[in-house]
Amino acid sequence: MRxxxxxxxxxxxGTNTLDVLQGLSDRFDVVSLSxxxxxxxxxxxxxxxxxxRVCVSGDAQEAAFRLKPLEIEVLDGPEGLLDLATDPDVDxxxxxxxxxxxxxxxxxxxxxxxDVAIANKETLVVAGRIVTELAAxxxxxxxxxxxxxxxLWQSLQGTPGQDVKRxxxxxxxxxxxxxxxxxxxxxxxxQALNHPTWKMGPKITVDSATLMNKGFEVIEAHWFLGLPxxxxxxxxxxxxxxxxxxxFVDGGLTAHLSTPDMRLPIQQALTHPEKLCTRVCPLDLTQxxxxxxxxxxxxxxxxxxxxxxxxxxxxxxxxxxNAANEIGVYAFLEGRxxxxxxxxxxxxxxxxHGNGFGLDLExxxxxxxxxxxxxxxxxxxxxx
Ligand code: MG
Numbered sequence: 610m611r612x613x614x615x616x617x618x619x620x621x622x623g624t625n626t627l628d629v630l631q632g633l634s635d636r637f638d639v640v641s642l643s644x645x646x647x648x649x650x651x652x653x654x655x656x657x658x659x660x661x662r663v664c665v666s667g668d669a670q671e672a673a674f675r676l677k678p679l680e681i682e683v684l685d686g687p688e689g690l691l692d693l694a695t696d697p698d699v700d701x702x703x704x705x706x707x708x709x710x711x712x713x714x715x716x717x718x719x720x721x722x723x724d725v726a727i728a729n730k731e732t733l734v735v736a737g738r739i740v741t742e743l744a745a746x747x748x749x750x751x752x753x754x755x756x757x758x759x760x761l762w763q764s765l766q767g768t769p770g771q772d773v774k775r776x777x778x779x780x781x782x783x784x785x786x787x788x789x790x791x792x793x794x795x796x797x798x799x800q801a802l803n804h805p806t807w808k809m810g811p812k813i814t815v816d817s818a819t820l821m822n823k824g825f826e827v828i829e830a831h832w833f834l835g836l837p838x839x840x841x842x843x844x845x846x847x848x849x850x851x852x853x854x855x856x857f858v859d860g861g862l863t864a865h866l867s868t869p870d871m872r873l874p875i876q877q878a879l880t881h882p883e884k885l886c887t888r889v890c891p892l893d894l895t896q897x898x899x900x901x902x903x904x905x906x907x908x909x910x911x912x913x914x915x916x917x918x919x920x921x922x923x924x925x926x927x928x929x930x931n932a933a934n935e936i937g938v939y940a941f942l943e944g945r946x947x948x949x950x951x952x953x954x955x956x957x958x959x960x961x962h963g964n965g966f967g968l969d970l971e972x973x974x975x976x977x978x979x980x981x982x983x984x985x986x987x988x989x990x991x992x993x
Contacts, residue, residue: 610638614699614723616664616690616714618642619650621809622705622728622754625871627654629879632888637879641693645707648672655681662696664689687713694718701879703754704729707810708935709977712736716970719743719751726878728754730813730825735928736973737832752878753833757826759874760865761853762833763881768855776836777854778826779846780905783818785948786845790909796948798941815938816912819951820905824916828927831920838920843913845903850892868892911952915959924964925976932980933958933987940988950991958983 613630617623623644630637643664644651652675655663662682665672669685676683684692687710694702694714702718703726704711711729718725719740727733733740744751753762757778765773784803785793801818802811809817816822820843827841844854849869856862867873870889877884907914912934919930937954940946946954958980966972966979 611636611700612638612640612698613701613703614641614643614693614696614718615639615703615705616643616693616711617645617705617707617729618654619644619647620705620707621871622703622875624650626703626705626754626875626879627658629872629876629887631657633876633879633885640699641696643690643693643706648675652676655679661698662693664693690714691717694723695721697721699723701726703879704732705754708812709735709931712740712973715740716743719747719749722747722749724750724752726752726754726875730755730822730829731931733829733832734825734931735977736970737828737927738968739970739973741832741835751833752881753829754875754878755826755829756849756869756871756874757853758829758833759878760867761830761855763877764853764855764863764865765834766882770835772857773836773840774856774858775840775842776830776834777842777844777856778823778830779844779849779851779853779902780820780823781817781849782845782847782903782905783820785818785909786847788909790949793909794947794949798944801941801948811942812935812938815941815951816934819912819938819948820910821912821916821934821938821951821955823905824913825931827913827916828920838917843905845905846901848897848900850897850900851902866892866894912955915952915955919959922959922964924968925966925972926959926962926964928973928976929958929962929980929983930955932977933984936981936984936988940992946988946991950988953991954984954987957987 639658641660641662646667664684673683694717701724705728711732715732801815852865854864868890873889876887919926933955937951966976
């Protein structure tokens with residue numbers, strides 16, 4: 610039995626992970642869950658999975674009251690998350706937390722010798738070097754939980770790096786694939802939240818619309834797979850059927866295809882190298898008919914170029930990329946700036962960043978604070 614702590618259990622990764630774990634209940638034991646403010650769903654999950662502990666970021670007293678009959682210990686806040694991540698009774702931490710709260714629990718889990726399955730993009734974007742070096746030192750496994758990165762990671766296990774010419778990360782292109790710059794300038798939050806394939810939280814849905822999400826995946830792929838950024842390309846693929854492509858030096862190309870369903874990559878990540886049955890609908894290519902691929906448009910989607918720029922610059926540039934983007938996305942969602950201002954905010958913050966903070970964790974946190982402050986100033990100037 611592998612004992613699992615699931616952080617972020619009420620989000621889209623969390624609910625899909627629980628669905629997978631339910632089907633694998635003979636192999637995995639859900640020891641703990643953490644949730645933000647969705648107490649109703651957390652209690653429902655606690656009833657089904659009977660974890661020993663839960664952590665909430667909202668009303669811990671209310672949670673303790675409601676979970677008392679189940680004898681579940683209730684923790685709260687960032688300290689509680691660290692407790693779950695370092696619990697001696699846990700073998701695997703699944704990190705489905707949203708945004709910046711994901712980094713510290715990942716580091717704590719790795720430090721405590723746990724394997725970590727990571728859906729939280731920000732973790733590797735802002736601190737890829739620190740997290741991967743620590744994992745290598747501790748001899749723990751870091752596994753990506755993502756529709757593109759998980760099959761890539763799985764396909765590349767045991768493949769010598771020199772055999773790989775490049776990898777291609779497919780992007781759906783988001784809701785504005787066809788839109789002109791003019792139209793994109795007038796996009797409303799509601800339009801941006803309408804993703805063609807995946808149902809996700811608002812932050813990541815906007816990141817998908819700007820292609821920042823794909824830029825983050827480029828950075829994650831670099832760290833998870835140990836590939837130079839020059840070997841990582843993005844291709845627009847509207848159907849979301851092909852989830853990754855690997856081009857080998859001999860000219861051959863391998864692709865991973867499936868019905869778009871997060872439960873498949875989650876199960877792949879959890880049971881690798883074994884392949885077990887899932888409830889994922891098999892793919893009928895005759896129903897799909899056609900698969901199309903286009904080069905990405907870096908001009909209409911500058912977030913992609915900014916991501917490459919930041920990871921090439923190294924140091925704390927990716928931390929600033931992430932921080933400025935988060936501020937920009939929330940300002941857009943609040944109607945304070947336009948859709949195309951989001952990459953504008955990131956651009957200006959990156960330009961102002963001297964990359965002189967250093968390379969350690971403190972430098973990452975300092976760059977994060979600086980990036981948020983800088984982006985906040987830029988947003989206020991744009992608002993006027
Ligand atoms: Mg993805």
